[in-house]
Amino acid sequence: MSSVAWQQFLTTQGARIDAQHYAHFNPSTAENRLFDLSALGLIAVRGEDAQTFLQGQLTNDIKQTNTGAQLTGYCTAKGRLLALFYAWQTEDTVTLQCPRAMVPDLVKRLRMFVLRSKVVIEDVSDQFVCMGLAGPALQSLTPGIPETVHGVSHNQQVTLIRLPKSGGLPRAQAILPVAIAETHWRQFANLYTPSSTDAWDALEIQAGIPQVYPQTKEQFVPQMLNLDALGGINFKKGCYTGQEIVARTHYLGKVKRRTLVAQLSASNSTPQAGDTLLDAQQQEAGQLVRVAPDVKGGWSVLAECRLESKEAGVVTWQGQALTFVAPPYALT
Known part of the structure; x- marks a missing residue:
């Protein structure tokens, strides 16, 4: 199944897909809800130097993706955010998630700094489907959702990540190859009611999770978007692009x-x-x-x-x- 075929499948399930890849379903007040997150894109960074390369680019300690997912910022030399990534690792690949519209420019920019590093950077947005899950039915999913927030599990090609609660609702994200997405959507839909992508955004907002979009890139230093409070900055990891400005903001006093x-x-x-x-x-x-x-x-x-x-x-x-x-x- 291609990404186009995936969208066509969603329309058979009652969705209307807009130009930003948002899926719109009839409004639902169901306690357990399922969301298509195709508006998010994925960048795969792989190779033996992948962690070392990203360590010099991003605000967080990318080595910690060995033990769980993380928020991390990508800054200009002036400390302004070009993007916010949600990052996790599977085998030799670090995956960076952000709004799909931003992926092509970010891939191009990251590749500029690879130089002689043994790193391959690829837009894999069309190879995978991201789904959001919210509600107490998470506890009955098999394979199980990780217990800890930002915990990551992998089972039969499916990556499951526990996300922060929103309004008391447990939340998770599933990332899976597009070829098996339809089967898993139908399975999830036995427990969850399909709901609009913008309703997922509302849950993210309630949880205080920021985002950077094309119209807001280079507008914020990371602390303006609370990355320090969200664990998205590591002040002990060493140098990265924009680190001097980010550190100065941290050590000079109250934001x-x-x-x-x-x-x-x-x-x-x-x-x-x-x-x-x-x-x-x-x-x-x-x-x-x-x-x-x-x-x-x-x-x-x-x-x-x-x-x-x-x-x-x-x-x-x-x-x-x-x-x-x-x-x-x-x-x-």
Whole structure:
């Protein structure tokens, strides 16, 4: 089965596929839900020097993908994020996951720095299907989901990763070759109700998981997106591109801009990642990082903003005040 055939299969299951590879199903309030994550792309980095090469490129200690998946940033020399990757290792391959639209440019850029390293970098987005699973039925899956958050298991070509909970719901991701995706989707659908990809985004937002998109690349240093709080930066691993700026931000004191979970009411306009936020004086206060429709109406958002603007009481998007909610993890 090709990736095109996979999309055709999803349409037979009731999905509408848009240009961004989002699958849209009828709204569901089911406790256990299944999501197509084809909007995410995959970069395979393999070869005997793969870990060493990535160690000099990414913010996290890539050697730790031997024991579990991790968030990690890819920065410019000025410490600005080109991408956020979710990374894991299978045998001799480190897989980097990010929005599919960003993969071709990132593959090209990474290859520029390979030089004489024994590394092969490949876009494998069309070779695999990523699925999201949410709900208590995770406990009954066979083979089992790893018990620890970011734990990774491999069984019969299927990679399973335990993700952080969202709103108390257990979550996981399955990555499998496209040739066996249809069979496993049908099996999962015995326990889970197929749901829209943007509903998965809403769960990610509720869990405080940021993302970098083409329109927001080079806009943030990693701490602005809470990578330090999410375990996405290792300050002891040594040098990598942008390391000096990231370390300076860490050691010079309190971070003044953070990404916060918030709600926006319904609007005639659709908020987008990269949209500007304003403070009470109509000065720039930050920008939207991630947006998804909220099941109760309006929008769930992650908003990167100056903490002093938030503490002053008003941060707005197109005149609407953001309603901030308690963060799902501690920020210092």
